[in-house]
């Protein structure tokens with residue numbers, strides 16, 4: 009029997025799963041394919057950490073570890089939906105919800121003091137931030153808009169905000185004393201074991217990390233963010249935004265850069281509310297309120313200050329009433345850009361702002377230009393190029409614009425900046441050194457207390473594989489492929505040498521392969537976009553993340569419609585669904601009005617790829633027939649406008665799944681490659697066709713009133729399934745096929 013693993017994740021993609029997976033199970037079963045579920049949701053990952061505290065029935069296995077192993081084998085065939093990369097406020101909320109449901113798990117210890125607390129904290133740290141993707145990504149990524157999706161965008165363009173030449177929106181970035189400018193990088197001549205150590209002014213040496221295994225040819229970088237410079241920079245930006253009277257917005261990746269960026273976020277909160285912290289900082293700290301958890305956490309916890317709570321609240325409100333206006337996540341609810349570190353995530357937030365004519369929302373719900381603060385200058389420049397281009401030439405036109413697909417380096421945790429085990433907040437002034445096993449200092453930085461120092465690894469084999477993937481994509485499409493690498497950056501300079509070496513392994517005759525700095529590559533790419541031409545971006549991990557939201561959001565309106573394949577280096581397949589996240593806003597809408605606007609197009613495309621992968625690897629011819637029919641169905645969902653609309657009373661996620669099933673069954677009934685399968689699906693197609701009106705009506709009738717899911721991070725199975733499968737008529741057809 010062939011197996012496909014379907015991941016159970018969080019938020020909107022999880023809700024969609026309750027509706028879509030039964031359809032997949034029913035259809036895949038006809039080809040002898042077993043669709044298995046593995047729970048890698050935030051709640052599931054938390055529970056897996058504490059088996060000894062749970063009852064037999066409550067215990068869950070460590071599905072993430074299991075899939076991490078599987079990903080290194082040729083058998084892997086995993087469909088990976090987006091999951092929550094939890095910030096501390098999200099983690100706390102999930103823990104509280106599970107506790108309320110009767111799971112005896114411990115609180116998250118903010119400041120562990122005992123051995124037991126340190127152990128608990130270490131377990132929670134394993135599930136914090138981007139803890140899933142790096143484990144599963146045993147390959148590099150290929151993300152692009154399939155032709156059918158691009159054609160759809162051309163014929164039915166999404167709305168784009170107008171750009172005016174006098175827009176005051178711009179990016180502010182440090183450009184000195186930051187990660188980009190302090191970077192050092194080495195290539196290891198042989199396998200070795202490194203140590204990272206801090207040497208204080210008085211010579212005291214503290215090991216920050218030892219036993220760091222590296223391979224021959226591995227690139228290791230080290231750099232730091234000078235926090236005094238960061239705070240001065242942030243304060244200057246507040247003044248600049250006030251002087252320009254534009255919104256102030258901060259764009260970080262506090263989820264993926266899970267150690268560095270929450271610290272930077274905390275500095276932003278502290279400097280923005282500098283007077284509040286100068287006056288009440290000690291009391292806030294004593295009450296366990298940390299700037300790192302955001303303004304939201306501070307406001308929610310103020311009562312702990314007793315009598316002084318109102319005074320502090322007043323001081324915060326007074327600051328908010330002054331310029332600059334903070335950009336808002338939700339102005340109706342008063343949620344600012346500085347409320348929660350995971351609310352504004354640079355990869356999605358900057359493109360959404362650019363799509364919206366350079367405007368964000370202010371405290372009164374007003375649209376306004378913004379000063380977009382992206383402290384580290386490694387990649388901030390690309391957004392300024394796009395903004396300049398829009399100011400000069402107006403918004404892009406989805407009906408004519410070209411595409412920028414991506415080939416991204418990420419295998420074996422390549423360029424996982426800010427990862428937990430190699431990023432440190434420095435305790436005292438001194439130096440941080442990376443030392444090899446012979447005692448030679450490979451890299452060294454002078455640092456001050458509070459600076460954020462980080463190291464990062466990029467193994468050789470993933471780079472070689474990435475170059476191959478880029479050459480293959482360039483060959484398959486005939487489009488130019490640009491390696492976005494800046495020879496002025498230490499890490500990139502080392503990668504450029506490798507890229508040149510590995511390109512020589514391939515026949516590159518007739519291919520247009522270039523190496524350009526990110527800023528120059530953006531310029532070329534957007535110029536070509538306006539000419540309707542495509543340019544493959546071949547990037548490291550961070551730009552992979554940024555570009556695969558930036559360009560799709562401009563080209564297609566959303567990154568949900570991306571094909572997102574990870575050919576695993578050992579032969580398996582990891583099929584990610586779209587390039588976006590778990591869309592918390594969509595869950596709110598479902599809870600309030602029983603309407604889910606999540607678009608599962610990314611899932612549809614991933615399922616088709618996964619089926620074809622099975623066909624190729626296991627010779628399951630029927631899987632190929634299913635996959636091809638699914639592609640036809642997906643195309644019809646697009647062309648016949650069966651994708652979820654945004655508002656109540658129209659087709660939503662569940663309706664789009666019904667139409668997918670209808671078209672998939674029809675395509676299977678009509679195909680001639682497998683007569684038996686056609687015969688099996690003919691009655692299914694007929695029944696769904698005959699009952700279309702009835703099912704569509706049942707799905708519409710379900711909308712409009714609040715829904716109780718029995719939990720947010722850990723919904724009640726029955727309640728969620730009932731909410732997501734409201735058509736008895738449709739369920740009967742699908743369940744009969746599954747039986």
Ligand SMILES: NC(=O)C1=CN([C@@H]2O[C@H](COP(=O)(O)OP(=O)(O)OC[C@H]3O[C@@H](n4cnc5c(N)ncnc54)[C@H](OP(=O)(O)O)[C@@H]3O)[C@@H](O)[C@H]2O)C=CC1
Nearest residue numbers: 090091092093263353356566568588589590591593606607
């Ligand atoms: N691969 C992964 O596992 C990823 C996980 N994440 C996680 O997701 C969470 C939210 O991150 P955030 O940065 O807000 O980004 P999201 O991509 O979740 O949301 C941004 C917006 O994108 C639109 N969107 C995204 N996907 C879809 C879809 N399938 N259908 C329709 N619209 C979609 C929605 O816009 P609108 O509301 O306008 O419809 C949504 O509000 C975080 O916990 C983050 O860590 C983020 C990225 C990738």
Ligand SMILES: O=C(O)CCC(=O)C(=O)O
Nearest residue numbers: 093138141263264553587
């Ligand atoms: O792992 C994460 O936190 C986010 C990943 C992401 O945004 C992406 O891969 O595009």
Ligand SMILES: [Mg+2]
Nearest residue numbers: 355553557587
């Ligand atoms: Mg992303």
